[in-house]
Amino acid sequence: MVPPWAVVSAAPAIPCVPSELGLRDRVISLYGTALRKQGLRSGMRNEDPKPRDPYLLGSLRKGLELLDCFARQETWSLAELAAELGQTKPTVFRILHTIEEFGYLHKDPVTGRYSLAMRFHTLGSAAVRHEQLRWQALPPLQDLARETGETVHVGILYDGEAICVQAVDGTRLIRMHAFVGKRTPAHASALGKILLAHVPDAELDAFVSRGLSRFTPSTIIEPAALREALHQIRANGWGMDDEEMEVGLRCLGAPITDHSGRPCACVAVSAPAARMDPQRIATLTPLIKATAARISRMLGSPSMSDGTSRAA
Structure with missing residues (x-):
């Protein structure tokens, strides 16, 4: 008896005709090429x-993808960017014109080629400064937290708010918790008031014109009172939030100055008001x-050496 597999194996094999395979591969290749071209025309190359x-x-x-091109090559023409991004020239031109209008790109009047403008250098420098501040401030903050047992943090002023950029929690059981990215209205925090004390008059006027919200009975909401408090901060070289943002919490801080000697940030210690009495304030x-x-x-x-700035 012939085994079943022998019968199957004895069946004639289906021949592989080279001409048929070649035709199939050619059709698939042409179809793939057409899809790729269609993808480039419709911008599918950048699709996620x-x-x-x-x-x-x-x-x-689309605008950010265009700007990324300048990290790979210093100057671009309209045609080069359109080809690189798989977008039409009119679309790319509108993007370029908008970014140029806001000062982030420069168009050479002779060659017509685009390059990054000085506004990008300003933004880049600010990003580097803040990142430098974050990591350079960490060891001193850790030392201060160990010495005081309290939560310490560094903040900057941005758009009327004090923003925490570095923090080290204290070791006490009851303590304030600070975290990077925390935002506090400038007029109700030590960080914010200390930095507001050193902004130009026009910037302070614009800030006050928005209104001063109340958060606790101690929050300063009168413009004249705020200006007087800021004057006192400049005279003393330090400032305090006396339960102005949270009842039962006090914060004491001093300005950090940059290479120009101007205040750019602030370091502060926060603690329950019961631990921040006048004697402790004098020590801290x-x-x-x-x-x-x-x-x-x-x-x-x-x-x-005492932490005050010559420019203050």
Whole structure:
């Protein structure tokens, strides 16, 4: 008896005809080429295989993709960018014109080629400064937190708010928790008031014109009272939030100055009001000012040893 497999194996094999395979491969190749070309024309080359995020702005995404090109090559023509991005020239021109209008790109009047403008250098320098501040401030903050047992943090002023850029929690059981990115209205925080004390008059006027919201019974909401408090901060070289943002919480801080000697940030210690009595404030103030001066020196500031700035 012949085994079944022998019968199957004895069946004639289907011949592989080279001409048929060649035709099939050619059709597939041509179809793939057509798809790729269609993808380039419709901008599919930059499509993400993940589901589209409904919150992404398509026009802004195209603008950012265009700007990314300048990280690979210093100057671009309109035609080069259109080919690189797989977009039409009119679309790319509108993006270029908008970005140029806002000062982020420069168009050479002779060659017509585009390059990054000085506004990008300003933004880049600011990003580097803030990142430098974050990591250079960390060791001094850790030392201050160990010495005081309290939560310490560094903040900058942005659009009327004090923003925490570095923080070290204290060791006490009851303590304030600070975190990077925390925002506080400038007029109700030590960080914010200390930095507001050194802004130009026009900037302070614009800030006050927005109105001063109340958060606790101690919050300063009168423009004249705020200006007087800022004057006192400049005179003392340090400032305090006396339960102005949270009842039961006090914060004491001093300015950090940059390479020009101007205040660019602030270091502060926060603690429950019960632990921040006048005697403790007198003890903490020189420690905080010394820490601010230490960070300032790291940033290249011509600050004096007591933490006050020559430009203050």
